Amino acid sequence: MLKRILSMSIVCLMLLMISACGTPAASNSSSGSSAASSSEASSAGTSAPEAEVFKEVTLRYLGINWGDIPFNRPGNSGVADRIAEKTGVRIDFVDIVQPTDFNEMVNLKIAAGEKLDLISMSGDRKDHKFYVNLINEGYLVNIKGLKIPNLEKYYNPDSLKLLNYNDGLYGIPREAPERSFTVLIRNDLLKKHGYEMPKTFDEFINTVSAIGKAENIKVPFPMPWNDGYNKLLGSFIKSVEGNWKDADGSIKPYYLHSGYVDFLAALKKMYDTGVLAKDFSTAVYAEWEEAWVNGNYVATMYSMPLLAAYNEYVGKTVPGFEVALVPPLKGTIDGVYQAENDKVYLITAITKDCVDLDAASRYIDYVNSPEGFQLAYYGVEGVNYKVAERSDDFVAVDPSFKSGLEGENVYSSAYRVGSSDKLNNSIGLKKNKEYLKIQSNFSSGRGDDFGFVYDENTFKSKNILTAMKDLIKVETIKVIMGQSSLDNWEKAIKQWYDLGGQDYIDDMTTQFKAK
Structure with a gap:
């Protein structure tokens, strides 16, 4: 998938629509x-x-x-x-x-x-x-x-x-x-075996193969997002179909289309209701449980870089475990051209x-x-999207990331609002070329939102926006980027719900419900 979750993730993309701006x-x-x-x-x-x-x-x-x-x-x-x-x-x-x-x-x-x-x-x-x-x-x-x-x-x-x-x-x-996917690699294994971060697909394949052989890993490059992620979302869909239907029988939007905070909230809801197994990494990776829980891989492709979750949960069983994001690779893999x-x-x-x-x-x-x-x-028209937060003081894992993020709007995936360049420009997502390079390292363009958008024409719970902005800056982003623990993430999500998060979910569900 989401090439394509959320195809949601809902979605990607899943999709059959093309993007552009204009009138009929x-x-x-x-x-x-x-x-x-x-x-x-x-x-x-x-x-x-x-x-x-x-x-x-x-x-x-x-x-x-x-x-x-x-x-x-x-x-x-x-x-x-x-x-x-x-x-x-x-x-x-x-x-x-x-x-x-x-x-x-x-x-x-x-x-x-x-x-x-x-x-x-x-x-x-x-x-x-x-x-x-x-x-x-x-x-x-x-x-x-x-x-x-x-x-x-x-x-x-x-x-x-x-x-x-x-x-x-x-x-x-x-x-x-x-980038329509994210490549993750075991940074601890790179250091252990003296390899530099690969820059081309050939370097990547050679490095992963060599480390896999040295570590005696049978499948050094599993790709769980095809099956594991779909199963995760499939469980979620089944859990809500029973009571998330409109009067006409159509299913309400279960992902809410509003950004990363919604996805974290959705995960938390699944976690609390037992839909998601208590071992977070096991649930996400389904049949790849052994590889992920035991850190038994070198690299993988995934569309949701929750690095803190990987590093914290898997790190409990693998001393020194550390996942890193691989910069966009140049070259070919399986004959597919991947030029920028x-x-x-x-x-x-x-x-x-x-x-x-x-x-x-x-x-x-x-x-x-x-x-x-x-x-x-x-299934909605006439929305007027606004970016709900700016990243002036965006926390960063590495100082080299910061210059591309300062002063720019928090990234909210183009998938949420249509993917044409002109539409993206209208909400300030493509004004900084350096920022584009940064976000492409973190995003699949579907579920990996560092921010969220809202429709100021219909969004009613304005007071929740302030709380959400603070949570994104203070805790959520830190967790995503590996600077804070999942315990703090869970506290932030609980605080968000306590502040009226369900009202926000209700608003967004109504906003995107087919008319």
Whole structure:
């Protein structure tokens, strides 16, 4: 997953939405006529013209299962109705398939002559050949010829450039964070065997292999986040489905989409109710219990760098145990290109069989605007996000981190509010390039939030914000970054609940509930 939790984590990402900012193509196309109509209305003394009404079109969509979408859930037809009202487009989800099965599924449907209007495919470099093949076969429409007014204005030029082919553009990019996972390594073993922190994938693989052989570790590089993390969240989901349902039967947001504090609170709730085993590390890593509890590994990939938890819990059984974050590695691993500018992880394209190109372009333009993204993914529109805390006095593990954090907003993942650069800029997340390098070392872009955002239009429990800010700065961040114990973390979370944390949860649940 969350490539993708939370896909929550909810989520990542899981997802099928792409990110960008702007208004529907329709609103742009009506701007000229609006001006003329306004002039006529003024002279005639009549009111301004109403918004354009579209004849509803149904588009068949095949996508990747990288996250849930509210208007594809039973009982949430109201969200689909609202999107149809805005764009004139109703989506018929032909199928939502796993990333590993997607290319084969598309080929099968093409061979069977099945008509699809929209598809979303993986944007990884290893899948770029598939994208090019679809273009060469004439299956995708060149969207440069379509009316998508926000295309050049709101999308990252580098991401668009990656999808250009023969002077054409055949897909809309969704941009991934600079790092979609976190690599952890046993720092104590690096020191013990005299190795430097690896800087490339080749160095990393050679170092891990050598240490694994020297330590007689059979699996030096386990990746528990695929199964262990999903099982953890799966247990949580099952525990709340029974009493976290709306009147229409749809499940309320169980992760609350508001940042790291919510995730810690959710973990604490699972811990208290017995959903999470009392041995925190055992519960998180499920079948990797032996490797993690006994420190029997050299390195791993994970999307939630709770370093203090690793160091404290595993350190009780392994003297000198110390996990460190590996800086972004350059090179290749398993043939997958991981260059820093390779940010496109999802491509949405219009097929040659599309029944209405104007409707498809209008839908793409709207759903990837801030308003459309919020409505389609979260089931809510009109939110006005604010960063709730600044990091002027952000505590840091190492002085080298501090310059990139001072004066900048506390990081809250782009996944929470849509992942376009323009939207991120609007809340100050991309103003400091050095800060970006720092946060990419700590974040998966999903659950690893160092801060949180709130909607000042609807958030009611303002008094809790101050308490939460203090808790983030004083205890929570210290724990995440390895400067404080989990005992202090638990005290902070308890204090947060005592100050009215449940009110905050209720507010956020209401805020993001599908309308």
